[in-house]
Amino acid sequence: xxxxxxxxxSLIIGSGVIGASGQALANDSEELEKLRALVQExxxxxxxxxxxxxxxxxxxxxxxxxxxxxKASASGFGLxxxxxxxxxxxxxxxxxxxxxxxxxxxxVRNRTSNRAGNIDVISGFHDASDTALLRRxxxxxxxxxxxxxxxxxTPDFGNGSAQVVDAYIDARFDPAFKVRAGKFxxxxxxxxxxxxxxxxxxERSYVTNAILPNRDLGIAVHGDVLGNKLNYAFGIVNGVAxxxxxxxxxxxxxxxxxxxxxxxxxxxxxDSALAGLGFGIGGTYTDFQGEKNLNFxxxxxxxGTRNGLPSYVSNGQQTFFRYGGGVIxxxxxxxxxxQANYYIGPLGIIAEYARxxxxxxxxxxxxxxxxxxxxxxxxxxxxxxxxHHDAWQxxxxxxxxxxxxxFKGVKPKRDFDLDKGGWGAWELVGRxxxxxxxxxxxKDGAGLYAAEFxxxxxxxxxxxxxxxxxxxxxxxxxxxxxxxxxxxxxxxxISLNYEHTEFDGGALQKGLVQATNNNASGSNVRDRExxxxxxxxxxxxx
Amino acid sequence: MKTFISPLRSIAAxxxxxxxxxxxxxxxxxxxxSYDPTRELxxxxxxxxxxxxxxxxxxxxxxxxxxxxxxxxxxxxxxGLEADVVTLALAYDIDEISSKAKxxxxxxxxxxxxxxxxxxxxxxxxxxxxxxxxxxxxxxxxKPGVSVITPNPKTSGGARWNYLAAYAYALKHNNxxxxxxxxxxxxxxxxxxxxxxxxxxxxxxxxxxxxxxVFISWExxxxxxxxxxxxxxxxxxxxxxxxxxxxxxxxxDKVVDKHKTRAxxxxxxxxxxxxxxxxxxxxxxxxxxKPEIAAKYAKQFPAVNLIKIxxxxxxxxxxxxxHFADGGVxxxxxxx
Numbered sequence: 111x112x113x114x115x116x117x118x119x120s121l122i123i124g125s126g127v128i129g130a131s132g133q134a135l136a137n138d139s140e141e142l143e144k145l146r147a148l149v150q151e152x153x154x155x156x157x158x159x160x161x162x163x164x165x166x167x168x169x170x171x172x173x174x175x176x177x178x179x180x181k182a183s184a185s186g187f188g189l190x191x192x193x194x195x196x197x198x199x200x201x202x203x204x205x206x207x208x209x210x211x212x213x214x215x216x217x218v219r220n221r222t223s224n225r226a227g228n229i230d231v232i233s234g235f236h237d238a239s240d241t242a243l244l245r246r247x248x249x250x251x252x253x254x255x256x257x258x259x260x261x262x263x264t265p266d267f268g269n270g271s272a273q274v275v276d277a278y279i280d281a282r283f284d285p286a287f288k289v290r291a292g293k294f295x296x297x298x299x300x301x302x303x304x305x306x307x308x309x310x311x312x313e314r315s316y317v318t319n320a321i322l323p324n325r326d327l328g329i330a331v332h333g334d335v336l337g338n339k340l341n342y343a344f345g346i347v348n349g350v351a352x353x354x355x356x357x358x359x360x361x362x363x364x365x366x367x368x369x370x371x372x373x374x375x376x377x378x379x380x381d382s383a384l385a386g387l388g389f390g391i392g393g394t395y396t397d398f399q400g401e402k403n404l405n406f407x408x409x410x411x412x413x414g415t416r417n418g419l420p421s422y423v424s425n426g427q428q429t430f431f432r433y434g435g436g437v438i439x440x441x442x443x444x445x446x447x448x449q450a451n452y453y454i455g456p457l458g459i460i461a462e463y464a465r466x467x468x469x470x471x472x473x474x475x476x477x478x479x480x481x482x483x484x485x486x487x488x489x490x491x492x493x494x495x496x497x498h499h500d501a502w503q504x505x506x507x508x509x510x511x512x513x514x515x516x517f518k519g520v521k522p523k524r525d526f527d528l529d530k531g532g533w534g535a536w537e538l539v540g541r542x543x544x545x546x547x548x549x550x551x552x553k554d555g556a557g558l559y560a561a562e563f564x565x566x567x568x569x570x571x572x573x574x575x576x577x578x579x580x581x582x583x584x585x586x587x588x589x590x591x592x593x594x595x596x597x598x599x600x601x602x603x604i605s606l607n608y609e610h611t612e613f614d615g616g617a618l619q620k621g622l623v624q625a626t627n628n629n630a631s632g633s634n635v636r637d638r639e640x641x642x643x644x645x646x647x648x649x650x651x652x
Numbered sequence: 653m654k655t656f657i658s659p660l661r662s663i664a665a666x667x668x669x670x671x672x673x674x675x676x677x678x679x680x681x682x683x684x685x686s687y688d689p690t691r692e693l694x695x696x697x698x699x700x701x702x703x704x705x706x707x708x709x710x711x712x713x714x715x716x717x718x719x720x721x722x723x724x725x726x727x728x729x730x731x732g733l734e735a736d737v738v739t740l741a742l743a744y745d746i747d748e749i750s751s752k753a754k755x756x757x758x759x760x761x762x763x764x765x766x767x768x769x770x771x772x773x774x775x776x777x778x779x780x781x782x783x784x785x786x787x788x789x790x791x792x793x794x795k796p797g798v799s800v801i802t803p804n805p806k807t808s809g810g811a812r813w814n815y816l817a818a819y820a821y822a823l824k825h826n827n828x829x830x831x832x833x834x835x836x837x838x839x840x841x842x843x844x845x846x847x848x849x850x851x852x853x854x855x856x857x858x859x860x861x862x863x864x865x866v867f868i869s870w871e872x873x874x875x876x877x878x879x880x881x882x883x884x885x886x887x888x889x890x891x892x893x894x895x896x897x898x899x900x901x902x903x904x905d906k907v908v909d910k911h912k913t914r915a916x917x918x919x920x921x922x923x924x925x926x927x928x929x930x931x932x933x934x935x936x937x938x939x940x941x942k943p944e945i946a947a948k949y950a951k952q953f954p955a956v957n958l959i960k961i962x963x964x965x966x967x968x969x970x971x972x973x974x975h976f977a978d979g980g981v982x983x984x985x986x987x988x
């Protein structure tokens with residue numbers, strides 16, 4: 111019985127266990143299905159999330175192609191379209207200068223003004239005045255449209271005036287064929303084409319500031335050919351006086367000026383020592399034949415021009431030469447300017463020569479602005495002459511901190527940062543330049559030194575008057591410049607130049623008063639006082 | 653001497669004939685802006701046309717392709733993309749190129765046979781092998797738990813055909829009640845988990861990423877998926893009703909005149925109607941319009957009850973304005 115109970119009990123228990131297991135299995139199976147379904151659902155959700163993330167990234171990449179790019183860097187601030195074809199950029203140059211004159215006379219034009227204070231009674235000159243000034247305050251808006259039309263607009267608020275310096279469009283149809291139209295630097299001189307923030311000296315040489323044109327209004331074709339080793343430029347412009355910068359938009363005469371320049375860098379991209387050599391030639395030609403605007407005054411670097419003729423300034427920016435008020439540009443003006451530069455490692459050298467051949471005549475009467483008596487102007491027959499003025503310069507720069515010299519600015523290897531031990535870039539510079547005016551400028555019809563033919567001179571006086579007075583204007587200037595540039599970083603620069611200029615002529619002999627003008631032999635002429643000046647600049651450019 | 657000179661003269665004459673020919677062989681490039689799923693079709697067709705044109709005119713033709721959602725592609729052409737030809741999913745998008753950009757005349761569609769549609773297609777349903785969700789027709793797509801893949805009708809031409817096919821089904825089964833049809837498509841799009849910008853993107857989502865239970869697909873895309881990945885992965889379900897899709901083609905007049913490619917562009921599109929062009933269409937699962945070639949591929953395509961957009965929706969202009977314009981029915985029913 112016990113055995114049977116045991117068996118029955120076992121059977122009862124066993125069937126219970128089996129029943130319970132079967133139920134458990136069935137429950138497990140359901141659970142598994144639910145889990146499987148849940149896993150599949152979760153798998154789908156993860157896949158959906160991944161795919162949405164993928165599509166969002168594709169959308170973002172597609173939008174990026176259309177999203178404009180905002181740029182802010184040491185080279186300016188700007189906005190550019192996603193494809194890079196349209197952009198606008200804000201840049202700027204600010205130069206705060208100080209001019210300290212150890213000796214030197216002031217502008218020749220100020221000789222007759224009455225002023226209190228020190229005056230060289232003999233020569234009639236005041237001392238050149240020490241001065242702080244804003245030399246350049248130039249915000250620039252530039253950019254590109256449709257990938258090939260560059261534009262640039264630069265006003266200048268320095269030197270106590272406001273004017274438009276650059277305003278042009280440059281159509282880059284091809285690297286070998288570009289067209290520039292508007293107001294722009296004439297493609298003539300080498301040093302002029304260097305940016306005002308990149309020049310090695312505070313003021314450019316006589317070649318650039320005196321003889322060759324600054325900026326003009328017109329159109330030019332230019333480009334780079336022969337593997338970018340030859341740059342050419344040919345222009346037709348209104349024509350400006352030497353060193354001139356058209357500001358008013360009007361002009362002295364309807365005749366246009368042709369400009370041209372070729373500049374070669376044949377060893378560029380070579381490994382040779384000549385890789386940094388560039389040389390070329392520039393020139394201008396015009397012929398003033400038609401009516402002349404004798405009211406025309408065009409602002410140049412330091413002095414208003416008159417009658418289509420320039421004034422020339424010293425390295426300390428004091429005018430030392432001016433034509434007489436009755437002298438006008440009349441006929442041809444030709445300029446020729448061979449030029450070269452060479453860069454190797456930290457050393458840079460630039461050499462330029464320029465000659466201007468200017469036909470001038472003496473004219474009577476004319477407007478008061480031209481120095482006349484406000485009646486019709488008459489060109490005095492037989493007074494036409496071609497005057498040849500020459501200038502040249504050789505300048506060198508040397509970077510002490512190991513950067514490579516170049517035509518463009520200097521980017522220091524290490525910015526000035528006392529914490530990090532960086533001293534910026536240091537550069538020594540030196541230059542010799544001179545300008546020689548044609549001696550016939552100061553001579554009369556008989557070839558003798560004479561007083562200048564002024565605005566109130568009469569026709570009868572023409573034969574015995576010169577185009578300029580050697581007791582007021584110098585016939586040559588010879589300048590030495592030594593300096594140092596400290597580039598704190600690629601945007602800030604501090605410069606110091608010491609200038610020493612000697613003149614031939616340009617003042618009246620001792621013991622004479624200015625009422626006594628030049629004499630035939632020129633014995634009442636003495637040299638204008640040497641100019642010794644320390645010029646300093648703090649510049650920020652971006 | 654005579655026997656020596658005569659062959660020389662013949663050679664010289666032959667060279668004189670050949671030199672101008674060789675000198676005049678031009679290199680021509682065309683841009684074909686197309687909708688999303690036509691990549692394989694035009695890859696094959698372009699090679700065939702280039703060979704044909706070389707033999708006929710001696711010029712070397714290279715056709716560059718651009719693919720994307722038809723709406724987006726049309727907008728790109730309106731915005732300045734210089735397409736010599738467009739081969740898009742629906743006529744409305746090409747009408748936009750005419751009306752907004754004035755690049756082609758208004759009557760562009762009459763310039764080529766069959767309303768400028770060299771091939772047609774339709775919309776079918778692609779499901780996983782075994783059809784685990786039991787999809788048989790459009791109303792299965794609105795059931796809870798069914799994940800639907802279809803592109804965005806705002807950007808994709810195919811997506812608009814998809815939407816209209818579903819809407820037409822709902823109209824038919826609800827006595828042309830627009831309110832009910834709107835509810836139907838609202839439920840359908842609620843089941844859409846990923847909205848790609850174009851038909852090929854949706855193919856990628858369904859086929860490669862393994863997302864969704866049913867893909868509302870261009871017929872050719874469905875066949876391509878079956879062919880590329882094997883019939884052991886997917887099944888094609890023919891719904892009880894679908895829409896006749898007529899993807900049209902045209903030259904862009906202002907562009908071809910600027911590029912001086914009018915003749916070759918016109919020939920390119922006309923070649924789609926040639927025997928070879930139609931054969932290539934059929935091979936790539938587009939329904940040829942030329943009867944002889946259509947007959948050749950008849951067995952390839954399932955029989956589908958097709959409605960026409962003009963009959964049910966009053967044409968593309970009206971359909972676009974009602975359903976796909978900003979604030980239209982799609983915007984109303986689709987919650988972003």
